[in-house]
Amino acid sequence: MSVPAPAPPPLANSPRRWWALAALTLSVLIIALDGTVITVALPTLSGELGADSAQLQWINGGYLLALSVAMLPVGLLGDRYGHKRVLIGGIALFGLASLAGTQAGSPGQLIAVRTVLGLAAAMIMPVSMAVLPRVFGPAELPKAIGAWTAATAVGMPVGPLVGGWLLNHFWWGSVFLFNVPVVVLALIACVWLLPADRARERGPAVPFDTVGTGLSAVGITALVYGTILVPDDGWGSPRVLGGVVGGALVLAVFAWWQQRCPHPLVDTRLFADPRFRWGTLIAVFVNFALMGIMFVVPQYLQEVLGHDALGTGLRILPLIGGLMAAATLGETLVPRLGTRVVVAAGLLVFAAGTLVGAATGTGDGYAYAALWLTMTGFGFGLAVVPATSLVMASLPAQASGRGTSLLETVQQVGGVLGVAGLGSLLSAGYLAGLSTGGLSRQDADAARDSVSGAGAVAARLRDRDLTASAHHAFVHGMSLALLVCAGIALAGAVLAALFLPARGGRTGAGDAVPAAREVATSPAEHGQSLA
Numbered sequence: 001m002s003v004p005a006p007a008p009p010p011l012a013n014s015p016r017r018w019w020a021l022a023a024l025t026l027s028v029l030i031i032a033l034d035g036t037v038i039t040v041a042l043p044t045l046s047g048e049l050g051a052d053s054a055q056l057q058w059i060n061g062g063y064l065l066a067l068s069v070a071m072l073p074v075g076l077l078g079d080r081y082g083h084k085r086v087l088i089g090g091i092a093l094f095g096l097a098s099l100a101g102t103q104a105g106s107p108g109q110l111i112a113v114r115t116v117l118g119l120a121a122a123m124i125m126p127v128s129m130a131v132l133p134r135v136f137g138p139a140e141l142p143k144a145i146g147a148w149t150a151a152t153a154v155g156m157p158v159g160p161l162v163g164g165w166l167l168n169h170f171w172w173g174s175v176f177l178f179n180v181p182v183v184v185l186a187l188i189a190c191v192w193l194l195p196a197d198r199a200r201e202r203g204p205a206v207p208f209d210t211v212g213t214g215l216s217a218v219g220i221t222a223l224v225y226g227t228i229l230v231p232d233d234g235w236g237s238p239r240v241l242g243g244v245v246g247g248a249l250v251l252a253v254f255a256w257w258q259q260r261c262p263h264p265l266v267d268t269r270l271f272a273d274p275r276f277r278w279g280t281l282i283a284v285f286v287n288f289a290l291m292g293i294m295f296v297v298p299q300y301l302q303e304v305l306g307h308d309a310l311g312t313g314l315r316i317l318p319l320i321g322g323l324m325a326a327a328t329l330g331e332t333l334v335p336r337l338g339t340r341v342v343v344a345a346g347l348l349v350f351a352a353g354t355l356v357g358a359a360t361g362t363g364d365g366y367a368y369a370a371l372w373l374t375m376t377g378f379g380f381g382l383a384v385v386p387a388t389s390l391v392m393a394s395l396p397a398q399a400s401g402r403g404t405s406l407l408e409t410v411q412q413v414g415g416v417l418g419v420a421g422l423g424s425l426l427s428a429g430y431l432a433g434l435s436t437g438g439l440s441r442q443d444a445d446a447a448r449d450s451v452s453g454a455g456a457v458a459a460r461l462r463d464r465d466l467t468a469s470a471h472h473a474f475v476h477g478m479s480l481a482l483l484v485c486a487g488i489a490l491a492g493a494v495l496a497a498l499f500l501p502a503r504g505g506r507t508g509a510g511d512a513v514p515a516a517r518e519v520a521t522s523p524a525e526h527g528q529s530l531a
Contacts, residue, residue, distance in 0.1 A: 016193055020135045021144050023189030024128045025151035027091055030182045031121045032152045035063070036159030037175050038114070044172045051107035061228045062111045066118025068224050068412050069217045071126050072265055075405025076208075078127045083401055084194050087131065090123025091190060095183035101176030113176075126405040133392060134195055141392065142334065146327025146385045150320060161313030212265035215254035223247030223413065230420040266406055275394035278499045279387045280407050282343060284414040285492040286350065286384050289485040291415035292422030293354070293376065296478050297369075303451045304471045305366060318370045322377025327385045339386045340500040346382025347493035351486045353379055358482040362471045379489070390500070422481040429477025435469040
């Protein structure tokens with residue numbers, strides 16, 4: 001039986017589609033900002049609220065855990081009840097939690113607020129991506145994905161910049177209050193501009209996969225929790241090993257259950273489509289490397305080159321510029337060369353950029369950093385935008401929320417592992433290259449703790465040799481981390497060249513992948529979307 005062609009997006013030919021894209025990018029931009037804006041406020045919160053180091057860790061960790069754990073069930077809820085409804089609910093919850101954050105009077109209350117903010121972010125991230133095909137047709141979807149991706153990327157370096165400015169001029173609650181007007185604007189724009197959720201033919205009530213939800217929550221929580229502890233405890237810590245290994249085992253049970261559950265939380269049949277399987281894997285590879293770079297580079301710009309928070313944020317913009325240029329160029333290249341060639345080429349450029357960065361010397365200035373940051377951003381955009389478009393093209397309309405949630409969840413976990421793994425490698429390289437001879441034990445411990453600690457000791461003692469040693473050691477550690485990023489990108493390029501479909505449309509297995517087609521249970525559901 002032939003499958004009817006999907007209905008065109010409601011806004012495909014309307015100028016409103018670009019305003020709708022602005023609303024969606026605004027919603028994810030505020031999440032990206034909030035994910036990092038709190039980092040510069042931690043010392044202030046420690047003094048104002050009396051938070052100890054463990055509580056400070058969970059002000060960040062609670063947000064990250066809630067975001068990672070909630071995305072999978074949220075995608076299913078979006079498919080069932082409407083993507084626009086869930087998105088608007090998430091934006092509203094984000095605004096209310098931000099208001100509550102300004103009134104927090106204790107570390108425990110602030111941890112609770114940050115956890116709710118993570119839950120709200122989980123309602124926004126995957127669902128906003130799932131809405132994109134309801135606004136843009138196939139020809140313009142890559143451009144929309146590029147803008148959406150750029151919004152999430154630009155928020156990471158800009159967050160500390162905004163946070164630092166706010167703390168310099170206002171009280172600590174301003175880092176939460178800042179969210180509120182942006183949330184109100186995003187809420188109004190999404191309500192007004194996004195297409196309404198479509199009513200769907202209702203069949204028999206389908207039970208919710210509570211077992212799968214519980215297993216995924218426990219597994220992701222344990223894995224992310226163990227990874228969060230790495231900077232303080234090290235990879236050999238029983239808590240880290242217990243969390244990472246235990247989480248991996250629980251997630252293996254979760255995967256087994258999804259194969260056997262009649263109505264699973266994650267439709268594992270999506271992996272039968274090589275577009276989804278390899279596009280997701282490559283996106284995870286790139287996100288792992290990029291998150292590690294975003295962890296390392298701000299420290300290099302601030303501690304080695306000596307720029308303040310504002311200058312550091314501005315000097316990361318070449319990476320974003322490269323991403324946007326690649327997203328624009330990719331629109332032209334993909335139809336001509338095919339997704340396989342463009343993604344593999346992007347990963348090679350990404351690898352080249354990180355290799356150039358790995359050759360950084362302590363005497364190199366910002367111009368050299370701007371060169372390899374631009375190359376890295378360009379390669380990232382050239383790879384991740386077509387790969388994401390490939391994944392989106394593989395998703396049945398009525399399961400797009402589950403598909404994007406799965407993509408965002410594995411990317412989120414990959415990013416967490418990237419920061420922990422590459423951060424540990426940076427630390428090991430730094431310690432191996434640092435010379436603390438002649439220092440007291442207390443000063444040596446402070447210098448070994450971080451490059452900023454070494455800088456403080458060197459400034460107090462007026463020890464230029466310690467400054468030079470710390471800078472050399474940090475650049476050595478950064479080079480090791482960037483070499484690993486280059487290796488990951490090269491491995492991704494090989495996988496893309498070998499396994500990605502040449503084109504982003506149908507696969508060679510037929511006119512559509514049967515597993516994906518089975519997600520719709522009746523002919524009337526084909527081409528029907530919830531949002």
